[in-house]
Amino acid sequence: MPLIFIVEPMIPFSNVPNLFWKKTHVNKLCLNKRDPLMPNLWALWGKDVAFTLVFVSTNCIVFELDYNQTKMYIANIYASTSYLQLRLGFSLMHLMTGHLTLFFACFSVILFRF
Numbered sequence: 001m002p003l004i005f006i007v008e009p010m011i012p013f014s015n016v017p018n019l020f021w022k023k024t025h026v027n028k029l030c031l032n033k034r035d036p037l038m039p040n041l042w043a044l045w046g047k048d049v050a051f052t053l054v055f056v057s058t059n060c061i062v063f064e065l066d067y068n069q070t071k072m073y074i075a076n077i078y079a080s081t082s083y084l085q086l087r088l089g090f091s092l093m094h095l096m097t098g099h100l101t102l103f104f105a106c107f108s109v110i111l112f113r114f
Contacts, residue, residue, distance in 0.1 A: 002026050003049065005061075005076040006042040011041065032078075034058050041078045 002025050013031060020026070025046050030053055031039035043061045047053055054073070055062040062075040 002044075002046045003051070003063075003074065004042075004044045006044070007076075007078050008040050009042060021074060030056060030061055032058060033059060039082055041076060043076060 001069040004026060026044040027047050028045050030043040032041040033056060041061060051063040051065055054064050059079060060075055062073060065072045
């Protein structure tokens with residue numbers, strides 16, 4: 001059940017060969033929106049996982065997963081070096097779901113469990 005988040009890839013997604021993604025067993029993709037800039041947050045997952053995309057913005061991607069009749073929310077927030085952006089992301093996720101079960105944040109590789 002692969003779920004891969006890539007932050008600041010520094011290359012366009014189209015520059016990564018399809019063979020690479022096949023080797024990682026992912027075939028679904030979501031990129032954040034930063035028009036006119038290149039997306040800097042990628043989420044990839046495999047076909048055997050039923051993630052529901054809940055929210056995409058300039059600095060976060062949020063998924064919902066129904067596992068054993070329990071909803072889990074997996075969010076990837078990219079705040080670069082901005083603590084304020086990270087706090088804003090946490091607040092947004094809490095308002096959206098009201099109860100975060102699982103929370104991933106890309107901010108100096110900090111992982112939170114609520």
